[in-house]
Amino acid sequence: PAQRPPVGVTAAELRQAARQVLLRNWTGASTVPSRSLYPHQWSWDSAFVAIGLRHLSAPRAQRELETLMSAQWGDGRVPHIVFNPSVPLGAYFPSPDFWRSSTAGAGAGAPGHVETSGIVQPPVHALAAWLVHRADPATSRRRGFLRRLYPRLVAWHRYLTVHRDLGGHGLVSAVHPWEPGMDNSPAWDAPLSRIEPADPCSFRRCDLDHGSASDRPTDLDYGRYVRLAADYRDHGYRDGDAPHPFAVEDPGVNALLIASEHALAQIAVEVGAQGPGDDPGGHRGRAARLTDALVDRLWDEESGMFLCRDVRAGHRGEPIRERSAAGLVPLVVPGLPHGIVRTLLRTVGGEHFGLGDTVRLVPSYDLKGHAFDSCRYWRGPAWFNVNWLVERGLRQYGHTTRADSLRAAVLASAAASGFAEYVDPHTGAGRGAREFSWTAALALDLLS
């Protein structure tokens, strides 16, 4: 195992370094994932950031989520990017003039006061809101934090369960590879291969100004990302009208929705919500139904993990036979059947993910997979949010020793890599951006 704790870094020094990153990446109302590569507000990044910020300043953590939720659309969707108007258009692609949310998305209720993207990211927000509240309930109550956020979180989940059940079996579908947050996962190769790429001359990849081409998704992938997003936009971002040629049920997205639905039940108790359906019992019932659907549709005994499902393949959709770390994220779901938990734990430590054996952090993709690449974005490298989720899952199911060693490995790797965006799972070498916000935030959370 390569990621040893860096000699001489104390917990206090690491905490201080993480704090500095979060202060530097704070814009006054929210946090950028990275000053260089991602100069706007991203949806699931903000949820993870708030989970860390709560240890520094409860009001600031609350503000992070409030800023994001104030860009919510009328149909309930929470956009994956909220653009900062003071950042030049050329700093990130696709920029606001590509998404044109306030005009193209008007029919779906896009806000007029801010520009956003039109797709979504995993719903970690209710879980984050609950954890933020618990860090300082008095301040949260005084500011009416949960009382104001609760109806927005309910509308967000309703958007996903009503407008995005494209498979018709009670699970949420992602309609773009950016939505599950794992852009170029090998799980998308087959469904994406059916998409005609946009003309490469029609856009310019700003990401290559900041990141190395060998680490980032390929130009062909980008052409397809652009095509899917442009077609969605040209259908007014209305899910009923858009054909959604890419539609996948992702176990990570659905597991995070379930964990957040459980958090909504606790929030409903705190705010005294009385339904109908939006009372604590309503949320628990929805979480239970989603859990049943997750197990029915996505559990694969042969692989020993959850698989994504391509809703557009065959007559009734087909499992995508690629082992992605998204299939381990359901460890965060409470109350999974015991046999599934046992098998998942074997898989995490087995030859495909190697945790505690060949690697010290969970890789994003099968170490033995045909598409494994230890450098290229979501095709192998280890990401800190995924490892934070697996750590939480191990702890939830009582595997404290394994959770403790994963926690130590995450902290050591965050420190040694300068809070890298992701790391090579074999060597521990940092990749992508440095001073990456969720790496610092989640390290801070694990230190607390």
Ligand code: 9WN
């Ligand atoms: C597209 C911001 C985001 C993360 C995603 C990660 C990456 C964007 C990109 O950066 O995606 O949304 O330009 O590659 O894949 O998980 O939220 O950190």
